[in-house]
Amino acid sequence: MTPAFTRTALALLAAMLAAGRAAAQETDSRLERLDAATRPTVAALVDSARTAMLPTEPLVQRALEGATKRASGDVIVAAVRRLAVDLGHARDALGSTASPAELAAGAAALRAGASQTILAELRHARREPLTVPLAVLADLVASGVPVDSAAAAVLGLAARARDADLVEFRRAVERDIALGAPPAAATAAAAMAADVQVNAGARQQRPGRP
Amino acid sequence: MRPAAAARHVWTASLAAATSLFGVRAPAAQTTGTLDVGVSTVRYDGFLPSGAGSLTPALTWERPGTAVTARGTYLRFESGRRSLQGLVAASLLTPPSLLPHRWRGELSLSAGGSSYADFASFWHATGEARLHFVAGGRGAWIGVTGGRTSYGRAARPVAIAGVGVWARRSLMTVAMSATRSMVGDTAYSDLGSTIHASWGRFGLDASLAARLSSRGAGHGVHGEASTTFTLGQRTALFISGGRYPTDPVSGSVAGRYASAGLRLRTAPLPRPRAIRHPQPFMRRSPANGDGGAGFTARLEVQPVPDGTVRVVVRAPAAATVEVAGDFTDWQPVTLRRTGEDRWESVLHIPSGVHRVNVRIDGGRWTAPAGTARAEDEFGGEVGIVAVP
Numbered sequence: 280m281t282p283a284f285t286r287t288a289l290a291l292l293a294a295m296l297a298a299g300r301a302a303a304q305e306t307d308s309r310l311e312r313l314d315a316a317t318r319p320t321v322a323a324l325v326d327s328a329r330t331a332m333l334p335t336e337p338l339v340q341r342a343l344e345g346a347t348k349r350a351s352g353d354v355i356v357a358a359v360r361r362l363a364v365d366l367g368h369a370r371d372a373l374g375s376t377a378s379p380a381e382l383a384a385g386a387a388a389l390r391a392g393a394s395q396t397i398l399a400e401l402r403h404a405r406r407e408p409l410t411v412p413l414a415v416l417a418d419l420v421a422s423g424v425p426v427d428s429a430a431a432a433v434l435g436l437a438a439r440a441r442d443a444d445l446v447e448f449r450r451a452v453e454r455d456i457a458l459g460a461p462p463a464a465a466t467a468a469a470a471m472a473a474d475v476q477v478n479a480g481a482r483q484q485r486p487g488r489p
Numbered sequence: 490m491r492p493a494a495a496a497r498h499v500w501t502a503s504l505a506a507a508t509s510l511f512g513v514r515a516p517a518a519q520t521t522g523t524l525d526v527g528v529s530t531v532r533y534d535g536f537l538p539s540g541a542g543s544l545t546p547a548l549t550w551e552r553p554g555t556a557v558t559a560r561g562t563y564l565r566f567e568s569g570r571r572s573l574q575g576l577v578a579a580s581l582l583t584p585p586s587l588l589p590h591r592w593r594g595e596l597s598l599s600a601g602g603s604s605y606a607d608f609a610s611f612w613h614a615t616g617e618a619r620l621h622f623v624a625g626g627r628g629a630w631i632g633v634t635g636g637r638t639s640y641g642r643a644a645r646p647v648a649i650a651g652v653g654v655w656a657r658r659s660l661m662t663v664a665m666s667a668t669r670s671m672v673g674d675t676a677y678s679d680l681g682s683t684i685h686a687s688w689g690r691f692g693l694d695a696s697l698a699a700r701l702s703s704r705g706a707g708h709g710v711h712g713e714a715s716t717t718f719t720l721g722q723r724t725a726l727f728i729s730g731g732r733y734p735t736d737p738v739s740g741s742v743a744g745r746y747a748s749a750g751l752r753l754r755t756a757p758l759p760r761p762r763a764i765r766h767p768q769p770f771m772r773r774s775p776a777n778g779d780g781g782a783g784f785t786a787r788l789e790v791q792p793v794p795d796g797t798v799r800v801v802v803r804a805p806a807a808a809t810v811e812v813a814g815d816f817t818d819w820q821p822v823t824l825r826r827t828g829e830d831r832w833e834s835v836l837h838i839p840s841g842v843h844r845v846n847v848r849i850d851g852g853r854w855t856a857p858a859g860t861a862r863a864e865d866e867f868g869g870e871v872g873i874v875a876v877p
Contacts, residue, residue, distance in 0.1 A: 309818055341866075343819035344844065348854055350867040358866040380841040387842060387873070391863070414842035414875040418861040421873065435582075442840075446875055453861075486715045486727040487545050487562055489529040489572075489746050 307339055317342075317352030324359050333366045334379030337386070365389050372398035373409065384413035391420040397430045404438045411442040415449045422453060424462040432466045522548045525727065527750020529564075534707075534735075534743040541566045543748070556580045576601035576739075595619040595630075603740055611740025613638035615647055627656045638672060638738050645673030647738055661686040670706075672737040677703035679734075690719040700734050707735050707743055717752065725752045786810065786847050788857035790838070790876055798838040798876060802857065805830045807849045814845035821848065844871045 307325070310318050321342045325335045341362050345355035369385030370377055372395035377385065385398050393416055401409055401416075412433050419429035436445060452466050525545040532538040547560040557579040564572040576599065583594035595618070602612035615636030622629050634649035653666035665682040681698030695714040700707060713731030720726060730747035786804035793799055802810050802824055810832040811821040817836070824832035844865075846854035853869070856862040860872030 337815075340815040340819065340844075344815070344865065344871070345867050347813055347819040347821070348846075348865070348867045348869060354867055361866070380839075384842045387863075410841045411875055414873070417842075417863075418873060418875065421861045421863045449875070486525055486527070486717070486729045486748065486750070486752070487543075487560070488713065488729070488731075488733055488741075489531040489541055489543055489562075489564055489744075489748060 309339060309343060312346045313342060313355065314352055317355055320352075320356050321359055324356070324363055328363050328366065331367065332375075333363065333370065334382055336379060337366065337383045338362055361390075362386060368395060369398065371395060373402050377402075378408065378410070380410045381408060381413065384410045384417070387417040388413045388420075391417040392426045393417070393420065393430060394426075397426075397434070400430075400434055401437055404434055407442070409437075411445050412437045415445050418449055419452060419462075419466060422456055422462055424452070424466045428463040428466050522546070522755040524753045525750055526753070527727070527748050529746055529748040531744055531746040536744075539566045539568065543750070555582070570606040572603065572605045574601065574603040593621045593623060595621060595632075599636075601739060609641065609740075611638070611640050613647070613738050613740070615649075615738065617649075627654070629654045636738075638740070640740055647672050649738075670738070672706075675705035675737050677701075677706040677737075692717040692719075696731075698734070706737055709734065723754045725754075726750075727752055786849060786855075786857050788812070788845065788847060788859045788872065788874070790874055792876065793835065796837075797835045799833055799835050800824070800838075801831065801833045802847055803830050804832060804847075804849055807832070809850055811848045812845060813848070813854065815843050816845075838876050840876050842873060842875050845874055846871055 307322075310322055310325075313321055321338075325338050328335050328338055338359050341359050342355055345358055350358075365386035366382050368389055369382045372389075373381055373385050388398065389395070397416070398413070401412055405412060416429055416433045419432070420426055424432075432448075433445075436448060440448065452462075456462050523546070525543070525547075527543045527545075529541045529543055530538060531541055541564045543565075544563040545561065547558060549556065549558045557577075559577045560575070562572075562574040564574075566572070578597065578599045578601075580595060580597040583596075588594060597617045597619070598615070599617075600612075600614040602610070604610040613636060615634050615638075617632055617634040619630045619632035629652070631652045632650070634647065634651070636647040637644040638647050639645065647670070649668055649670045651666055651668035653664060655662060655664035657663075662685045663682070664684075665680075667678070667680050669678045670676065678701045679698055680701065681696060683694070683696040686693045693714070693716050695712070697710070697712045699710045711732050711734050713729065713733055715727060715729030717725045717727045726749070728747075728749045730745075732745040733741070733743065735741065735743040786802045786807070789801045789803075791799040791801060800812055802812065804810050807830075810824045810826075812824060812834070813819050813821045816838040822834055822836070824834045827833050845857070845860060846865075846869075847857040848854050856865075856870035856872035860874045862870045863873055865871035
């Protein structure tokens with residue numbers, strides 16, 4: 280047996296194993312929860328995403344969510360297709376090195392109304408993973424904060440704030456909104472408080488002295 | 490422009506701007522106006538104590554990285570004499586990309602004037618540059634201030650150098666600073682600390698400072714405190730008092746005071762009201778289609794040191810509580826009861842953003858309070874929660 284033959288055989292074996300693994304992925308058993316008419320379409324969408332090197336888990340989860348909520352097959356397929364498109368746009372904005380979690384969060388932000396430009400600026404501004412900043416951005420917009428204000432706040436914080444700080448910032452905004460503050464004002468105030476203790480003169484709220 | 494006239498103009502502009510906003514929801518939702526109406530007793534150093542009524546309008550415009558405030562104070566003393574003060578201050582932070590990671594620059598400007606009984610008038614105009622270092626909830630800064638100030642005659646130069654540190658913990662911010670100021674021939678150093686805190690309807694600001702190595706600006710320890718108590722959406726009560734030092738820059742004379750009054754705001758004041766997640770539980774009528782007991786629940790996620798996450802749902806009067814989310818493959822997980830109205834389970838949930846729903850007593854899947862709600866594309870709502 281020549282070394283060349285051995286190398287070829289090993290390569291073929293590896294290819295067969297990879298193909299087998301891919302086949303196993305294509306037939307995700309969790310999709311069995313979909314009805315027989317919906318399952319092949321969703322599976323095809325998942326395959327297409329995999330071919331395009333997009334994360335497939337969010338698509339499977341979206342389909343499962345629809346199944347749990349007893350949505351019709353058409354609605355499930357439409358939701359999965361929409362998410363696949365959003366994931367593609369998120370990758371365009373965040374770059375090919377973006378993690379699946381970042382792409383999922385980016386897709387949610389895009390769906391909430393953020394632009395691809397905002398996502399690209401976030402990528403530029405922050406070295407750490409973008410999952411939480413993107414989630415906070417989507418969260419703020421869902422809470423009624425105008426996209427521009429939400430993006431300005433998150434971009435301002437993203438460069439230096441830790442994930443926990445961003446989550447706390449999000450909570451502060453939510454708390455102020457719940458207490459009656461206008462969403463954009465709550466966001467601006469929380470961003471300022473979370474970022475830098477600035478010169479007090481321009482923000483003094485305490486009652487003045489006589 | 491004469492100083493007294495400048496003070497009147499600033500004060501008038503502040504009052505006009507603030508009052509014009511009453512009854513109007515701030516259009517960009519970033520501009521707020523306040524009007525403080527109060528009574529004070531004040532004793533300036535070297536003078537007899539006096540009562541006074543005060544009117545203080547203020548207008549603040551804020552967006553991330555920028556704040557501009559215009560503020561004025563009108564005082565009418567027992568004697569019938571009056572005092573006017575006006576101030577415009579602005580702060581601008583540099584864009585995050587301009588300086589290295591964790592550093593940020595700030596430029597602030599301040600201009601104001603004051604007059605007392607038409608015979609004592611001040612004005613000042615200063616600019617300050619600060620360099621901030623920020624690390625999580627803590628920070629430090631170093632800054633320099635330059636400008637001019639005048640007390641009814643030729644303007645004097647102002648030069649101030651300062652350093653400060655601050656830390657924020659939950660609802661409280663503590664700051665300390667040290668400055669060395671030179672105003673013409675006057676020179677002094679101040680060491681000071683401030684605290685700002687809020688608990689529900691209460692807000693507290695307090696400061697303690699010492700003036701050291703002073704030439705012409707007095708010595709001593711000074712402290713002030715003010716507290717606000719929210720009454721309604723646009724109203725609050727305030728009480729303040731203390732002793733403050735002479736400020737050669739703005740022209741205020743050292744004194745001690747106590748004040749109380751009412752604050753009116755253009756934008757709603759923080760006050761609990763049901764608009765989104767205001768209370769631990771939101772009760773809905775069965776007619777809303779919640780099914781089951783007609784309740785929604787509040788969800789909390791609490792990371793556990795071992796890497797798991799405790800999912801806690803507070804649901805009053807529920808017999809069964811289930812959660813489903815992308816971390817359970819959307820398979821319902823029944824929570825176990827751990828207290829009155831408290832249900833929980835410990836799950837493996839990776840860091841990131843997750844979609845979750847809660848079901849009470851076999852009703853429909855709902856987006857729980859404590860999460861951001863979004864349309865789920867299946868005709869309902871889904872809660873979105875970030876796990877750090």
